[in-house]
Structures are given as C-alpha cells and as structure tokens.
Amino acid sequence: MDRRKELGDAGxxxxxxYLSSLGMEILDRNWRCRGVGELDLxxxxxxxxxxxxxxxxxxTAFGDPLExxxxxxxxxxxxxxxAWLGEHDVRPAGVRIDLIGVLHRTGQKPVLRHVRAVGQ
Known part of the structure; x- marks a missing residue:
C-alpha cells in the first residue's frame, strides 16, 4: 500500500x-461521488x-495539515x-462542515486539531 494512503487511512x-468519543454517530466513511470527489467522514x-x-x-515541513x-x-x-443528502434518507436540521487535522509522527501519539463549522 502507498505510504501516503496508509497515513491518510490512519488519520x-x-x-x-475522536468524533465517536464526542458522541457523534459515524454514518459514512470515504463516500465517493463520481465527478465531484470524496467525503472522508x-x-x-x-x-x-x-x-x-x-x-x-x-x-510540518509543508505546514499544518489544515492549511x-x-x-x-x-x-x-x-x-x-x-449529493450525499440526495442519496440518503436523512433529514438533518442543518449541515456543518468540520475539518480535522492529524499530525501523525512515527513513534508518537497522533495530535489532532478539530475546527468546527468552517466557512459558516
């Protein structure tokens, strides 16, 4: 497996x-929409x-992950x-976009940064 893919999967x-520990329910992982892209979570x-x-x-040689x-x-x-909402029977009160940056150095515990509701 490609090292970058392995790193991304680990992150x-x-x-x-982490999101589950906050009480969130994971509904989908790596959901793909042809021609548009992929949702990580x-x-x-x-x-x-x-x-x-x-x-x-x-x-961090190339900057913070979220940059x-x-x-x-x-x-x-x-x-x-x-697109995800169009394919699933889910009617949320609202939709929020969050970002999670994971710094995963070899031999160290991953460091996570969570930014909620970006661009809203």
Missing part, C-alpha cells in the same frame, strides 16, 4: 474514533449532519454534502 481512523451530531474533511501529515484545505475544496465539500 481518518483517529478522526472517526459523514457523521450525525444531534440533529445536525457533519461533513468532515480529514487531513493527515507526518510532519491544505482551500476555498475550492470547501466549495467541493458543500457540493458533496448535497
């Missing part, structure tokens, strides 16, 4: 466990649907959230 697992937080983008890095989420990516996440 998503840490993020899913979809969760329910009470009556809200949470679309969560997870960025994982093994170091790689651009305005274009944010727009794509909104389109993906709408």
């Amino acid at each position: 998503e697992a840490v993020a899913a466990q 979809v969760a329910r937080d009470g009556d809200w649907l949470v679309v969560c983008e997870v960025k994982t890095r093994s170091g 790689s989420v651009t305005a274009a990516k944010h727009t794509r996440l909104r389109r993906l959230a709408a």
Whole structure:
C-alpha cells in the first residue's frame, strides 16, 4: 500500500474514533461521488449532519495539515454534502462542515486539531 494512503487511512481512523468519543454517530466513511470527489467522514451530531474533511501529515515541513484545505475544496465539500443528502434518507436540521487535522509522527501519539463549522 502507498505510504501516503496508509497515513491518510490512519488519520481518518483517529478522526472517526475522536468524533465517536464526542458522541457523534459515524454514518459514512470515504463516500465517493463520481465527478465531484470524496467525503472522508459523514457523521450525525444531534440533529445536525457533519461533513468532515480529514487531513493527515507526518510532519510540518509543508505546514499544518489544515492549511491544505482551500476555498475550492470547501466549495467541493458543500457540493458533496448535497449529493450525499440526495442519496440518503436523512433529514438533518442543518449541515456543518468540520475539518480535522492529524499530525501523525512515527513513534508518537497522533495530535489532532478539530475546527468546527468552517466557512459558516
């Protein structure tokens, strides 16, 4: 397996466990929409649907993991959230986009940063 994919999968697992520990229900992982992209995690937080983008890095030489989420990516996440809702029988009170950055250095416990409701 590609080292980057392995790192990304590990970060998503840490993020899913973290969201679950907050009481969120994970509804979907790595959901794909042809021609638009992929949602890393979809969760329910009470009556809200949470679309969560997870960025994982093994170091900060190229910046903080969350610095790689651009305005274009944010727009794509909104389109993906709408597509996900169109395919699932879920009627949330609202939709929120969260970001989770995971710094996963070899031999160390992952460090996680969670930013709620970006761009809202």
